[in-house]
Amino acid sequence: MKIATFNINDVNKRLGNLIGWLRAEKPDVVALQELKAVDREFPKAAIERAGYGAAWRGQKTWNGVAILARGCEPIVTRRELPGDPDDAQARYIEAAVNGVIVTSLYAPNGNPQPGPKFDYKLAWMERLLAHAKELYAAGVPVVLAGDYNVVPTDRDIYAVRSYADDALLQPPPRSTPIGAICGTAGRAMPGCASIICC
DSSP states (O other), X not given: OOEEEEEOSSTTTTHHHHHHHHHHHOOSEEEXXXXXXXXXXXXXXXXXXXXXXXXXXXXXXXXXXXXXXXXXXXXXXXXXXXXXTXXXXXXXXXXXXXXXXXXXXXXXXXXXXXXXXHHHHHHHHHHHHHHHHHHHHTTSXXXXXXXXXXXXXXXXXXXXXXXXXOGGGSHHHHHSHHHHHHHHHHHHSTTOOOEEEO
């Protein structure tokens, strides 16, 4: 199964690029982040014409996530990350595709730090870790695809000094088990620290 993750940074503005890429590369499953579109604005018809079913959770501004599946409809198993019923940010969706649980996640940026946004980032990562453990314990194939918003090591970003205070480079996110796994994946596949398989 060919699985890709793509921070689209506005699905409607980059729809032409997305459709062209889907037709050229033919991934079986795609996790999209940063849709920047509410549910009713998601370009379902265009994606279907390209041969993909879709499940999404939209939101304006920076959030919104989707899962696309070639030739079938993803079966949604979860529309939010468990652990905080008051969290309304569209940062997580999970679906079954051909016997595999696939997520599209968009972890919080955490800036500025320190502060409430950074605290939210760390708490969100802990919730993700707890849920990942549950998925792993279920004994089914799982792919945690998405944008983790962690720079695992200094060599994974240019101009480190200009990012010295950025939440993505701070020790707490890097040292969480999720951040550590991202670093391991990044060293195994340079530039690709965004898919974790369990």
